[in-house]
Amino acid sequence: MKKYIVAILSVCFAASVFTACSKNDDNLDIPLMYEGDKYAKNAIDTFIINEYIIPYNISVKFRWDPFEVPTNKFLVPVKEDVVIPVMTIVKQIWINPYEQMLGKGFIQKYAPKQYVLVGSANYNNDGTIVLGEAEGGRKITLYQLNKFDRKNVPFVKQMLHTIHHEFAHILHQTILYQREYKQITPGGYTATWYNTSNAQALALGFITPYARSNSDEDFVEMISTMLVEGKAGFDAIVNAQTPAARDLLRRKEALVSAYMLDKWKVDIYELQTITQAAIAQATN
Amino acid sequence: MKNILIPGLLLAIISITACRKIDSDPVFGQRPDERLMEILEKADQQLKSSEFGYQAYLFPSEGGNGGFAFYVKFDPNNRVQMYSDINASTSSQVGSSSYRLKAIQTPSLFFDTYNYMHVLSDPDNPLGIGGRAVGNYGDFEFSIDSTKGDTIHLTGNKQKSPFVLVKASQADANFYKNNGLYRLDSTLRDYMTNATFLYVEDAKSGNYAFSLNADTRVVSLSRVEGGEVVSLNTEYALAPYGLYLNKAITIGGVSYRYIYWDAATKSLYFKNGDTRINIKNGTTAIIPFWRYIGVDFNSLVINDSPMDGWSTDFTTKWNAARVAMLNGPYTLRMGYLFLTFNKDVKLMTINLFIYQGANQFLATYPYSYTVTEDGVFKFKKAGDPNGNGGLIAANMAPLLNHIENDRFTTDYFIHPVEGVMGMMKSVENPAFSFSTYTTNF
Numbered sequence: 001m002k003k004y005i006v007a008i009l010s011v012c013f014a015a016s017v018f019t020a021c022s023k024n025d026d027n028l029d030i031p032l033m034y035e036g037d038k039y040a041k042n043a044i045d046t047f048i049i050n051e052y053i054i055p056y057n058i059s060v061k062f063r064w065d066p067f068e069v070p071t072n073k074f075l076v077p078v079k080e081d082v083v084i085p086v087m088t089i090v091k092q093i094w095i096n097p098y099e100q101m102l103g104k105g106f107i108q109k110y111a112p113k114q115y116v117l118v119g120s121a122n123y124n125n126d127g128t129i130v131l132g133e134a135e136g137g138r139k140i141t142l143y144q145l146n147k148f149d150r151k152n153v154p155f156v157k158q159m160l161h162t163i164h165h166e167f168a169h170i171l172h173q174t175i176l177y178q179r180e181y182k183q184i185t186p187g188g189y190t191a192t193w194y195n196t197s198n199a200q201a202l203a204l205g206f207i208t209p210y211a212r213s214n215s216d217e218d219f220v221e222m223i224s225t226m227l228v229e230g231k232a233g234f235d236a237i238v239n240a241q242t243p244a245a246r247d248l249l250r251r252k253e254a255l256v257s258a259y260m261l262d263k264w265k266v267d268i269y270e271l272q273t274i275t276q277a278a279i280a281q282a283t284n
Numbered sequence: 285m286k287n288i289l290i291p292g293l294l295l296a297i298i299s300i301t302a303c304r305k306i307d308s309d310p311v312f313g314q315r316p317d318e319r320l321m322e323i324l325e326k327a328d329q330q331l332k333s334s335e336f337g338y339q340a341y342l343f344p345s346e347g348g349n350g351g352f353a354f355y356v357k358f359d360p361n362n363r364v365q366m367y368s369d370i371n372a373s374t375s376s377q378v379g380s381s382s383y384r385l386k387a388i389q390t391p392s393l394f395f396d397t398y399n400y401m402h403v404l405s406d407p408d409n410p411l412g413i414g415g416r417a418v419g420n421y422g423d424f425e426f427s428i429d430s431t432k433g434d435t436i437h438l439t440g441n442k443q444k445s446p447f448v449l450v451k452a453s454q455a456d457a458n459f460y461k462n463n464g465l466y467r468l469d470s471t472l473r474d475y476m477t478n479a480t481f482l483y484v485e486d487a488k489s490g491n492y493a494f495s496l497n498a499d500t501r502v503v504s505l506s507r508v509e510g511g512e513v514v515s516l517n518t519e520y521a522l523a524p525y526g527l528y529l530n531k532a533i534t535i536g537g538v539s540y541r542y543i544y545w546d547a548a549t550k551s552l553y554f555k556n557g558d559t560r561i562n563i564k565n566g567t568t569a570i571i572p573f574w575r576y577i578g579v580d581f582n583s584l585v586i587n588d589s590p591m592d593g594w595s596t597d598f599t600t601k602w603n604a605a606r607v608a609m610l611n612g613p614y615t616l617r618m619g620y621l622f623l624t625f626n627k628d629v630k631l632m633t634i635n636l637f638i639y640q641g642a643n644q645f646l647a648t649y650p651y652s653y654t655v656t657e658d659g660v661f662k663f664k665k666a667g668d669p670n671g672n673g674g675l676i677a678a679n680m681a682p683l684l685n686h687i688e689n690d691r692f693t694t695d696y697f698i699h700p701v702e703g704v705m706g707m708m709k710s711v712e713n714p715a716f717s718f719s720t721y722t723t724n725f
């Protein structure tokens with residue numbers, strides 16, 4: 001009797017499991033909730049799809065979206081005619097050198113997944129302006145692009161410095177750099193790094209004022225400066241310093257190149273050469 | 285037995301009830317995003333439906349300046365064409381960019397790549413409009429508020445600037461395409477330079493003086509009410525017919541949103557039904573000059589060299605002061621002299637700019653004043669001059685003696701080149717009189 005009831009219940013249960021919750025898979029091709037907007041794609045979209053989305057799964061947002069940028073700032077959208085030149089040069093000077101040395105898979109795996117383009121500068125209350133910023137190794141926002149001019153080398157370098165900087169963060173967040181690096185200039189790190197001039201930072205053994213912020217920033221500022229300025233440019237900066245400062249900067253350089261070689265199998269000096277050639281070609 | 289039966293029954297109940305499918309048909313017949321997309325689609329169709337585009341008016345919010353006119357034509361594939369009255373080039377060359385409709389908290393129209401409209405929000409001030417880091421407090425993302433007839437009202441999402449789209453006719457479109465905005469702006473500037481005392485008649489409660497500032501894009505109607513100058517001010521934006529006003533102006537109980545330009549008679553007028561209410565050019569002022577002192581004219585400014593309207597006596601004494609300063613121990617060059625009025629505390633300060641080489645200094649002399657109902661001013665010394673003022677007090681004495689001892693009348697003065705200026709004249713010594721510029725600072 002007991003077994004009988006148990007058996008009946010079991011059968012009921014089993015039946016209910018199989019039948020009651022079966023969903024009929026009618027049309028699943030329905031719009032996502034709150035998709036929000038719809039627009040006709042144009043030649044710029046095609047460029048981005050072909051050059052960024054398909055090969056690298058990187059999206060580039062050039063149409064204004066108020067929720068991608070700081071809401072407490074006065075900002076304007078980018079001009080349509082600078083989008084392709086900007087993203088072409090980013091590809092030439094940032095993606096291509098890495099890809100040439102490490103293959104496509106490397107960029108696909110580690111690169112930030114979204115670019116947001118903004119036309120004006122991002123002004124701070126203290127009168128300084130932000131030219132680029134990154135969030136969590138995932139998104140890079142570039143500002144003041146309406147002033148972009150391919151032949152303006154300092155502008156291009158500044159922009160690429162930001163991108164190389166953020167990408168270097170991703171590298172060290174994936175494989176941490178040597179412990180010793182933090183011990184080279186331990187007393188120089190400060191939250192008020194912005195009160196430091198370029199010359200003061202260099203005299204203390206930091207490649208830029210922002211490098212004083214903390215050892216992570218120090219490390220990535222070294223990488224981005226080495227790549228954007230090239231070996232000759234970097235050496236010129238370092239050699240102009242006092243022997244003590246020069247020694248500190250050279251020790252950092254040695255650790256950076258050892259890190260790149262050991263962990264990522266990249267000869268940073270070769271990467272420097274390739275990046276410099278790319279900058280020269282792109283801004284020509 | 286019981287042990288099994290109870291959980292067994294529960295299980296059976298759950299089996300029967302738990303998987304009852306909830307009726308998933310939405311109350312409004314469609315899923316929320318479908319309804320949303322439908323509204324956006326409808327709005328887009330509405331925008332594109334105007335064959336000749338729209339007259340558009342944007343009034344930057346508080347902190348920003350003036351009113352701006354645009355011509356906006358929405359094309360297929362999220363393209364938009366624009367003209368604007370920002371400058372000669374934005375008025376004569378078409379600007380093309382993208383736009384899209386996006387559902388955020390309300391259905392919104394985004395001008396989502398850079399065009400003329402963004403100049404008003406640009407913190408880099410590319411055309412010299414607005415302040416550094418803040419722009420001119422314009423907007424380029426708008427919520428669609430309402431549609432009335434051929435007019436769509438929108439509000440900026442960020443700065444809350446009002447933005448109005450009015451369906452354009454073919455003639456309107458031609459006006460914009462033929463650089464009409466810039467030409468109308470120039471026409472109005474000429475009109476204001478040539479006008480003397482513009483006024484609007486209000487038979488019941490007194491005529492209004494009319495003025496138009498083409499730089500700040502503000503029109504004002506002023507008259508004296510209860511001993512005070514009362515002004516109705518509003519920003520305007522240029523339109524094919526003349527001016528579109530940000531806020532309606534009420535004259536004699538009738539409210540007006542538009543001011544029309546008559547190219548034939550070269551004059552402005554309001555329209556009440558079919559009746560024209562002309563803005564006329566008078567020979568006498570509606571508001572006595574002195575009423576404006578300390579109100580619109582915070583300072584009367586005496587030129588840094590003799591000009592029309594200076595009496596011989598004044599010119600002689602001014603020159604004496606100038607030469608004395610130049611030959612004095614500090615070799616000072618005499619610059620503009622500001623008579624700055626503070627109406628609330630009845631204080632008038634003389635601020636004289638003096639220069640030693642390239643260095644600018646300020647000599648100040650404070651006076652209190654009284655003014656009669658006929659506009660006669662009487663000044664009284666109200667403290668010592670500042671250090672610089674003290675050093676040249678002896679040089680300035682021929683001029684300051686009159687200020688301290690005489691009474692003065694004020695009036696308008698029509699300068700052959702500069703247009704309407706001010707004039708001060710001593711009551712006791714009518715030979716002592718001089719013309720002044722007027723400023724609001």
